[in-house]
Amino acid sequence: MNRLLSATFPFLLLVGLWWLVVITLEVPHFILPSPERVARVLVERLPLISGHAFTTASEIVCGLMLGTVLGFAVACLIGDSKKLTQITMPALVISQALPVFAIAPILMLWLGYGFASKLAMTTLIVFFPVTASTLAGFRAMPRSWELTFQTLRPKRSQLFWFVRFPLAIPYALSGVRVAASVAPIGAVVGEWVGSSSGLGYLMLHANGRGQTDLMFAALIVLCVEALLIWSLVNRLANRFDQNSHFAE
Amino acid sequence: MLTITNLDLSYPGDEPLATISWQVERGDQIALLGRSGTGKSTLLAAIIEGSPAIIKESERIAYLSQQPALLPWATVIENVLLGFKLRGDTQSSDTTEKALNLLGQVELGTHAHRQVALLSGGQKARVALARVLLEQSDLVLLDEPFAGLDRSTRIQMAALCQTLLASKTVILVTHDPRDAQDWLDTAMVLTTESIKGPYRLNEFASDRALIQALDGDL
Numbered sequence: 001m002n003r004l005l006s007a008t009f010p011f012l013l014l015v016g017l018w019w020l021v022v023i024t025l026e027v028p029h030f031i032l033p034s035p036e037r038v039a040r041v042l043v044e045r046l047p048l049i050s051g052h053a054f055t056t057a058s059e060i061v062c063g064l065m066l067g068t069v070l071g072f073a074v075a076c077l078i079g080d081s082k083k084l085t086q087i088t089m090p091a092l093v094i095s096q097a098l099p100v101f102a103i104a105p106i107l108m109l110w111l112g113y114g115f116a117s118k119l120a121m122t123t124l125i126v127f128f129p130v131t132a133s134t135l136a137g138f139r140a141m142p143r144s145w146e147l148t149f150q151t152l153r154p155k156r157s158q159l160f161w162f163v164r165f166p167l168a169i170p171y172a173l174s175g176v177r178v179a180a181s182v183a184p185i186g187a188v189v190g191e192w193v194g195s196s197s198g199l200g201y202l203m204l205h206a207n208g209r210g211q212t213d214l215m216f217a218a219l220i221v222l223c224v225e226a227l228l229i230w231s232l233v234n235r236l237a238n239r240f241d242q243n244s245h246f247a248e
Numbered sequence: 249m250l251t252i253t254n255l256d257l258s259y260p261g262d263e264p265l266a267t268i269s270w271q272v273e274r275g276d277q278i279a280l281l282g283r284s285g286t287g288k289s290t291l292l293a294a295i296i297e298g299s300p301a302i303i304k305e306s307e308r309i310a311y312l313s314q315q316p317a318l319l320p321w322a323t324v325i326e327n328v329l330l331g332f333k334l335r336g337d338t339q340s341s342d343t344t345e346k347a348l349n350l351l352g353q354v355e356l357g358t359h360a361h362r363q364v365a366l367l368s369g370g371q372k373a374r375v376a377l378a379r380v381l382l383e384q385s386d387l388v389l390l391d392e393p394f395a396g397l398d399r400s401t402r403i404q405m406a407a408l409c410q411t412l413l414a415s416k417t418v419i420l421v422t423h424d425p426r427d428a429q430d431w432l433d434t435a436m437v438l439t440t441e442s443i444k445g446p447y448r449l450n451e452f453a454s455d456r457a458l459i460q461a462l463d464g465d466l
Contacts, residue, residue, distance in 0.1 A: 154334030
């Protein structure tokens with residue numbers, strides 16, 4: 001109960017401040033609607049909002065899964081060879097350095113305005129943190145361990161599957177945790193650039209019609225959704241982590 | 249067993265270290281003393297990885313480090329048998345029996361199926377020692393293998409090494425001659441300029457003699 005209270009306290013404070021600003025400064029509702037107004041819209045338009053929320057959630061979750069699988073696979077493919085890592089790294093960095101906003105229109109052009117382009121955006125944003133952390137895991141083996149394993153005259157593939165791979169898993173998981181927190185960016189940006197459903201679309205649509213309260217309601221649902229997905233991923237990652245802790 | 253001719257221990261871009269020549273005979277059991285940063289571990293790495301300056305009589309080398317390379321999620325026996333698994337060798341029941349037997353010798357007989365993550369530092373060092381013994385290497389390199397352990401565990405490890413490594417060629421790298429005194433007689437001293445010796449380890453009984461030796465003044 002105490003934990004719940006300390007976790008929700010910042011939000012309650014924020015809502016309180018919000019309310020205070022609306023009341024004392026008498027801000028018009030199309031600039032900043034009051035919390036109660038947003039709450040009312042949230043309840044009244046719930047069927048509409050939840051439909052869009054489902055679209056966004058499935059984009060985030062699917063992108064997260066696909067990006068994690070791809071990121072991990074790429075890291076495994078190149079992680080065993082220093083040279084291959086050196087060659088591929090610039091391309092990986094570029095894939096991340098290019099703002100998703102810049103790529104979004106191209107992806108729309110290629111993949112259309114439906115689910116596929118949002119999935120691609122989210123995957124793209126998830127892919128890099130997973131790859132980078134997994135690669136860091138492959139490099140994290142202490143020198144003395146490398147020497148020891150070398151004296152055991154291992155087969156390269158056996159060394160990879162029984163030693164290097166499991167040692168990299170905790171690192172990969174921390175990448176997935178980071179990825180889960182940025183994945184919603186991919187989905188929402190994708191929806192902004194072109195779509196007919198999703199919370200990003202709903203916000204843009206509401207904004208165009210001066211329905212600031214609906215926009216806020218969608219934003220709040222997006223926050224809750226992102227938080228839920230993140231904590232679910234975090235929980236899953238923790239469970240895996242317990243089975244593969246690195247030597248102290 | 250090992251012939252080293254003009255091996256440069258310097259690390260590129262760092263301060264220059266000694267260029268050494270050293271002959272190790274089969275059956276030699278030598279402590280290699282030296283301050284940190286004189287290239288002791290570099291020397292062991294060069295022996296393991298190979299170098300044009302080093303001629304090895306055997307490729308069967310075992311290495312035991314301060315942080316024993318044990319897979320924390322695997323059991324004690326799996327770690328002892330790791331070499332077989334990594335080579336893709338079939339593990340005959342003979343091998344497993346031998347491994348269990350060796351675990352008994354390092355006083356871990358009852359821990360064979362425990363997860364390594366749950367062991368103490370001293371127990372982990374003994375698991376690594378059992379693996380070294382199972383690998384039947386001719387040359388055993390020990391890089392400060394007792395450094396993280398308390399004094400009584402160190403004494404126990406030294407006694408185990410003395411009995412179990414008796415037939416092997418051994419190089420024990422350490423900066424603390426007490427780790428070697430209980431067990432070995434001969435020492436070489438590595439400084440940033442040269443390798444000197446052999447000395448008798450009991451020559452370093454007094455701290456002054458030891459410091460002189462590590463400075464290269466003995």
